[in-house]
Structure formats: C-alpha cells, structure tokens
Amino acid sequence: MGAVQGQGYVGQALGVADVLSVAYFHALRFRPEDPAWEGRDRFLLSVGHYAIAHYAVLIEAGIIPPEELESYGCDDSRLPMSGMATYTPGMEITGGSLGQGLGIAVGMALGLKRKSSRSLVYNLLSDGELDEGSTWEAAMSAAHWRLDNLIALVDVNRLQADGVSTAVLDFEPLVDKWQAFGWHVQRVDGNDIAALVRAFDLARAIAKPKPRMIICDTRIGKGVPFLENRERSHFIRVEPHEWQLALDALDGSAVTATDEHRVRQP
Amino acid sequence: MNQPKSSLGAKLTTSAMIASLAEPGQRTRPAPFGHALAALAEHRSEIVGMTADLGKYTDLHVFGAAHPSRYYQMGMAEQLLMMSAAGMAREGFIPFATTYAVFAARRTYDFIAMAIAEENLPVKIIGGLPGLTTGYGPSHQATDDIAIFRAMPNLTIVDPCDAVDVEQAVPAIAEHAGPVYMRLPRGNVPVVFDEIDDYRFELGKAKLLRDGRDVLIVSSGFMTMRALETAKRLQADHVEVGVLHVPTIKPLDHATILREAGRSGRLMVVAENHSVIGGLGEAIATLLLTSGVTPRFRQIALPDAFLDAGALPTLHERYGISVSAMARSVKSWL
Numbered sequence: 001m002g003a004v005q006g007q008g009y010v011g012q013a014l015g016v017a018d019v020l021s022v023a024y025f026h027a028l029r030f031r032p033e034d035p036a037w038e039g040r041d042r043f044l045l046s047v048g049h050y051a052i053a054h055y056a057v058l059i060e061a062g063i064i065p066p067e068e069l070e071s072y073g074c075d076d077s078r079l080p081m082s083g084m085a086t087y088t089p090g091m092e093i094t095g096g097s098l099g100q101g102l103g104i105a106v107g108m109a110l111g112l113k114r115k116s117s118r119s120l121v122y123n124l125l126s127d128g129e130l131d132e133g134s135t136w137e138a139a140m141s142a143a144h145w146r147l148d149n150l151i152a153l154v155d156v157n158r159l160q161a162d163g164v165s166t167a168v169l170d171f172e173p174l175v176d177k178w179q180a181f182g183w184h185v186q187r188v189d190g191n192d193i194a195a196l197v198r199a200f201d202l203a204r205a206i207a208k209p210k211p212r213m214i215i216c217d218t219r220i221g222k223g224v225p226f227l228e229n230r231e232r233s234h235f236i237r238v239e240p241h242e243w244q245l246a247l248d249a250l251d252g253s254a255v256t257a258t259d260e261h262r263v264r265q266p
Numbered sequence: 267m268n269q270p271k272s273s274l275g276a277k278l279t280t281s282a283m284i285a286s287l288a289e290p291g292q293r294t295r296p297a298p299f300g301h302a303l304a305a306l307a308e309h310r311s312e313i314v315g316m317t318a319d320l321g322k323y324t325d326l327h328v329f330g331a332a333h334p335s336r337y338y339q340m341g342m343a344e345q346l347l348m349m350s351a352a353g354m355a356r357e358g359f360i361p362f363a364t365t366y367a368v369f370a371a372r373r374t375y376d377f378i379a380m381a382i383a384e385e386n387l388p389v390k391i392i393g394g395l396p397g398l399t400t401g402y403g404p405s406h407q408a409t410d411d412i413a414i415f416r417a418m419p420n421l422t423i424v425d426p427c428d429a430v431d432v433e434q435a436v437p438a439i440a441e442h443a444g445p446v447y448m449r450l451p452r453g454n455v456p457v458v459f460d461e462i463d464d465y466r467f468e469l470g471k472a473k474l475l476r477d478g479r480d481v482l483i484v485s486s487g488f489m490t491m492r493a494l495e496t497a498k499r500l501q502a503d504h505v506e507v508g509v510l511h512v513p514t515i516k517p518l519d520h521a522t523i524l525r526e527a528g529r530s531g532r533l534m535v536v537a538e539n540h541s542v543i544g545g546l547g548e549a550i551a552t553l554l555l556t557s558g559v560t561p562r563f564r565q566i567a568l569p570d571a572f573l574d575a576g577a578l579p580t581l582h583e584r585y586g587i588s589v590s591a592m593a594r595s596v597k598s599w600l
Contacts, residue, residue: 085385092356097380103346104381107353110338114314115357134377137343141350144341 001052001072001079002236003243008073008081011233012126013053014250015190015218016155020057022196023122023153027204032062035090041119042108044092046101047126047155051083054091063090099132101125102152106138109147109211120204124153128160130171136181142211143182150211151203152183155190157220161234174215183213190216224249287399287456287488287578294454295429299392300328302436303362307333313440314354316340317364318347324364324394325452348374351389352381360388360440367393367408367449371415378445383420386444396425396449396487397539398568398585403575408449409568413544415447416516422469423516424448425486425539425546430459431513434467442469449487458491472519474526478508481596482526485537486512486546489566489587493537496592505600508532515546518553527559534561535596539587542567564599566592 002010023043024030031037045054055072058064064079071077078088082096095101105123112119129135142150156174158165165171178185184206188195196216203212221227221236224246230236238246288294307313307329315321315329319342330337338354340347344365351361370378370393382389393411400406415423422442426432432451439446459465462475475490476497483493490511497507510526512519527534527550534554536547547565554560568585582588586595 094380094384097376100349100377100381103349103377104353104356106346107350107355108357109353110350111354111357111359114354114359134345134349137341137346138349141340141343141346 001055001069002238003240004070005073005081006240007235007237009049009052009234010236010238011220011227011230012050012155012157013056014224014227015157015220015222016050016053016124016216017056017222018191018193018196019124019153019155019216019218020053021060022193022200023124024057024061026197027200028122029119030061030063035063039117039119042092042105042121044095044101044105044108044121044123045083046093046095046105046123047098047129048082048084048095050095050124050126050155051079051081051088051091054083055079055088058088058090061090064088098126098129099134102135102138102142105150105152106141106145106147109142109150110145112149113147120149120151122151122153124155126160127154127156127158127165127171128168130154130174131160131169139178139181139183146209147211148209152211152213154213154215156215156217159220159234178213178215182210184208184210185213185215187215187217190218191222287451288454289456293457295457296454297325297328297452298429298432298455299436299450299452300325302433303329304332306437306440307336310360310440312359313362314338314359315362315364316347316351316354318342318344318369320365320394323366323452324392324450326362326364326392329362344369344373345377348377348389348391349381351391352377352385352387355382355387355389360390362390362392364392364394364450366406367396367411368406370447371408371411375414375418378421379418382445383418386420388443389445390439391445391447392450393447394450394452396451398573398581398587399451399539399578401576401578401581404572407573409541409573410544411447411449412515412538412540412546416544416549420444421516422446422514424469424514426451426467426513427487427490427511428458429455430457430465431467435469435513438467438469451488456488456491458494467513470514470517470519472510472512472514472522474522475509475511476507478506479532480505480600481507481533481535482510482529483507483535483537483596484510484512484523484526484546484550486515487539489537489539492587492589492592495589496596499589499593500596503597505597507596512546515549518549520553520557523550523553524557524559527554527561530561532561533564533596533599535564535566535599537566537587537592540567541570543570562599564595566595
C-alpha cells in the first residue's frame with residue numbers, strides 16, 4: 001500500500017504488525033465473511049493513521065479482498081489513508097482525530113454488558129494519543145464501570161509528529177499511571193510474538209473487575225533495518241527502489257506461523 | 267417574570283439569575299423532558315439516558331428515577347459523554363445524552379462530529395440553558411450553540427417552545443434515524459400551545475400559529491411565546507402580526523418559510539434566543555436571498571458579545587428579547 005502512494009505511515013505499520021497479527025490470529029473472535037457479526041470481538045483503531053497496518057491484517061484475515069490492496073489511498077477506494085467506519089468493512093470507528101476510540105470503547109463495553117454479551121472490545125491507541133485528555137476521561141470511566149470486557153493496547157514507539165515523545169510530552173511512567181487509574185496492566189516487547197500471545201491470554205483470563213491494558217513497546221520500521229533508523233519517520237518517504245529491498249528484508253526474517261497462531265474459529 | 271422589574275434602586279436577587287421564564291400566573295408543567303422520556307422508555311427498551319454530572323439539572327433525574335438501570339452517569343466529562351453515547355448507539359441503543367448547551371456545543375464538537383454525526387448514529391444530544399436562560403454569565407450562556415451546530419452535517423437541530431413542544435418532540439426525535447441536538451427548557455416549563463387549535467410538533471416543519479397582514483415574526487424556542495404576546499400587544503395598536511414557529515432549525519422548512527415570506531408588503535422579523543450571528547435569522551436570510559424572495563427583513567437577537575451576568579429579567583430587557591423590547595423594536599420598524 002505504501003508503494004502505491006510513495007509515502008505513508010509505514011514505519012508505525014511495521015512496528016505494530018506483530019501486535020495486530022497476534023490480536024487477529026490468536027485472540028479475536030470474528031467471522032471474515034460477516035465483519036459485522038454481533039458475536040464478534042470488536043477491535044477499534046483509535047489511531048486512524050495506522051489504517052495501513054489495520055488493512056493489512058484485515059486482508060490477511062479474509063475480511064477485505066486482497067485485490068483492493070492497490071486501491072489504498074486512491075479515489076473511490078474502500079481503503080482511505082485514515083481509518084473510517086463508513087468506508088471499510090471491519091473498521092469499527094473513525095479514528096482520524098485520535099483520543100476518541102477509548103471513550104467509544106467504554107460505551108460499547110457498557111452496551112455489551114447491557115445485552116449480556118460475551119464479546120470483548122479492544123482499542124488500539126498510539127503513545128502520542130495518550131497526550132489527549134479525552135483518553136484519560138475514558139480511562140477513569142472504564143475502571144469506574146469495572147469494564148472487564150475492555151482491553152486496550154498502546155503502541156509505544158516513542159515517536160510522534162513533532163519528534164521524540166520525551167521531548168514533546170513525556171508520558172512515562174505508563175504502567176504506574178494506568179494502574180493508578182484502576183486498570184490491570186501488562187507491559188511487553190511488542191515485537192516479541194510469544195510475549196504478545198502470553199499477554200493477550202492473561203488479559204482475557206484475569207478474573208478481576210477491571211479493564212485491561214497491554215502496553216506494547218515496538219520499534220518503528222521493525223524488520224527493515226534501513227527504515228528502523230530513518231529520520232523523520234512519522235510519515236516516511238520511501239524511494240521506489242527501496243520497496244523491494246524492504247520486502248526482501250521482511251521475507252528473510254519472517255517467523256513461520258505455527259498451529260498455535262492459526263485463525264481461531266468461533 | 268416572577269420577580270419585580272428592575273427599576274431605579276431595586277436590585278434583583280441572585281435567584282432571579284435562574285428565574286423561570288414563566289410570566290406571573292402562567293401555567294407550567296414540571297420537567298416535561300424527563301417525564302416524556304420516561305414514558306417513551308416504557309415501550310422502547312433501547313432508550314438509555316446519559317449525563318455528564320448534570321442529571322438533576324437537565325430533568326434527566328426524572329427518567330433515572332423511573333428507569334434506574336438505564337441511567338448512565340458519566341461524570342463531569344462531556345467528551346466522554348459523547349464518545350460513550352456513540353459507543354452505546356453502535357451497540358443498538360438510542361442514547362439521550364444531556365449536559366448544558368454551552369458544553370455540548372463548545373467542549374464536545376469534534377467528538378460529536380467524528381464519533382456520532384459522520385456515521386449518522388442515533389444519539390440525541392440535549393442541551394440545557396439554551397441562549398440566555400441564566401444570569402450566570404458567559405460560561406453558561408449558550409448564545410452560539412445554534413451557530414456552532416448548524417455547520418455540522420447530518421445533525422438535526424430542534425428548539426422547542428413550551429412544555430407541549432417538548433413532550434411531543436421527545437418521541438419525534440427518538441423516531442428520527444440520525445443524530446439530533448435539542449435545546450432543553452427545564453424545570454417548570456410554561457404551557458402555551460395547548461390553547462392553539464390543532465397544534466402538533468412535527469420534526470422538520472414550521473407552523474403558522476397566527477396570521478397577520480403587517481408583520482410576520484418568525485421565531486423558535488421561547489421566543490415564539492414572546493412573539494405571540496408581542497402580537498397581542500401590537501393588535502391594540504392596530505398592527506396585525508402573524509407568528510411562524512420554527513422549532514426545527516436544521517433542516518429548515520423551506521417551503522413554509524418561503525410561502526409566508528412571499529406575502530408582499532409584510533415586514534419579516536426573525537426573533538431568536540441566540541446571537542445575531544449564525545442562528546435562525548442568518549439561516550433564513552440565506553434561504554430568502556438564494557430563493558430570490560426579499561421581504562423587508564429585521565432580526566431580534568442577542569448581540570455579538572459576551573453577555574452580562576445579572577438577573578434574567580434585566581438582561582432580557584437590556585438585550586431586547588423581552589416582550590416590551592420586542593414590541594418597541596417592531597413598532598420602530600414599521
């Protein structure tokens with residue numbers, strides 16, 4: 001998709017790919033042919049510009065046809081650059097404005113409890129998104145309402161639009177903050193598949209009347225060494241010849257999926 | 267008003283800052299919104315009430331007493347209120363989300379736009395203290411809520427006049443498939459429309475409540491009550507005044523407004539409890555001009571300013587929206 005446009009939020013997508021893979025192929029209940037199935041676990045992308053990553057996993061999961069890949073970011077495409085619920089099957093919310101998804105997730109979790117549903121709500125945030133005050137209203141509320149059907153994920157790559165997060169608006173210590181807000185918190189290497197699998201399992205199994213947070217430390221451009229160290233990597237420019245180099249680097253380091261990671265059927 | 271008029275030396279009390287809009291002796295009904303919502307919820311299980319720590323002050327507590335498990339207190343967090351209302355709507359519920367009009371329009375605009383309106387979710391946003399209905403000062407005077415919300419696509423905007431309007435609007439907006447913003451008269455709300463033959467609130471429709479040859483006052487909210495009083499006063503001076511009530515400001519009832527505006531020789535006055543900027547007056551002015559209908563046109567509205575704190579009767583007179591000020595203005599334009 002990035003090659004179609006020549007640029008994009010490719011660095012973040014590479015970093016968060018492992019988190020999305022484990023979410024969709026180990027944890028989430030869903031039906032690829034019926035993305036609005038009432039019994040599904042809901043996965044909210046509250047960081048809209050990560051759509052490029054989300055589309056990749058939706059395609060792998062069979063929710064979006066692979067031939068639509070090339071339409072990314074083009075006119076009349078179902079895959080706009082910023083994730084929007086009205087455009088794309090499997091895209092639960094419109095996350096372009098950041099800081100809104102967690103609050104919507106609170107409402108959905110409340111609604112699911114009202115309906116006595118077993119479905120879970122996941123919300124993926126970026127670390128920069130933690131700057132938004134609305135995120136913290138939602139955090140307080142989730143604990144207040146004891147929303148044990150709500151699992152939040154934060155992609156911590158320590159970089160945002162205007163630079164390194166510690167210089168822009170330092171958000172650490174994150175574990176302490178989320179615990180103080182009443183959440184069950186885990187912090188893991190977001191590019192370690194086995195660690196992610198354990199974290200998702202624990203987040204779902206823990207029997208506390210609290211919402212669950214998995215803080216994922218990831219690396220921008222993970223898997224493509226020349227992108228991992230690129231400056232100005234919030235919105236990466238990639239030269240036409242570099243796309244094939246990147247694909248080669250990723251293929252070379254691919255982890256083979258095991259039976260444990262197969263798509264879970266309901 | 268329930269307080270004596272402000273005059274030389276007599277300062278009105280603090281309680282006059284939140285005085286009921288009812289004239290002395292005027293009939294009122296208590297909390298029509300809360301009662302209407304509670305009644306509707308009896309046979310519509312998908313209705314829930316949500317508030318940002320203003321349940322008691324937006325009459326939602328009446329609904330909450332009748333349906334405690336459907337009352338969601340979200341705390342003093344208006345952005346969360348809108349986000350979580352969106353989430354509940356996504357799960358098949360019809361949330362009535364209440365706060366003050368100032369907070370709904372100013373603090374939460376992006377959240378309503380992105381989480382609710384863009385997806386046409388059936389969230390009904392209820393704004394207490396619309397326009398100048400408190401002497402508390404600019405922090406609570408929603409003089410710009412209509413201007414702000416008119417710019418939002420997919421949003422229906424309602425400004426009901428009296429208890430009858432509120433009671434009938436509640437089921438109508440619940441029935442409407444998309445998002446709605448409704449201004450809320452709260453507490454002891456005057457009853458006026460029960461004396462108008464065949465009055466029925468219809469979403470999207472303007473209603474001619476009285477006809478008149480010389481002037482047409484086009485109004486919404488409580489200004490329609492004031493327009494009817496103004497018409498009675500001017501009748502004594504042999505000025506015939508019609509009143510067109512426009513409770514749905516977006517979408518405007520183009521056909522009715524243009525038909526009534528097209529009566530030649532009649533002065534049109536748009537009267538609103540809102541800034542002169544961006545409200546019913548400007549909406550109608552644009553409609554008239556683009557339709558090639560150009561009556562003599564004047565506005566009675568709040569000035570483009572942060573308004574004073576003080577007693578409501580004083581402020582309404584000062585800013586030209588009391589009945590006596592309205593009558594003076596209309597006569598001066600004839």
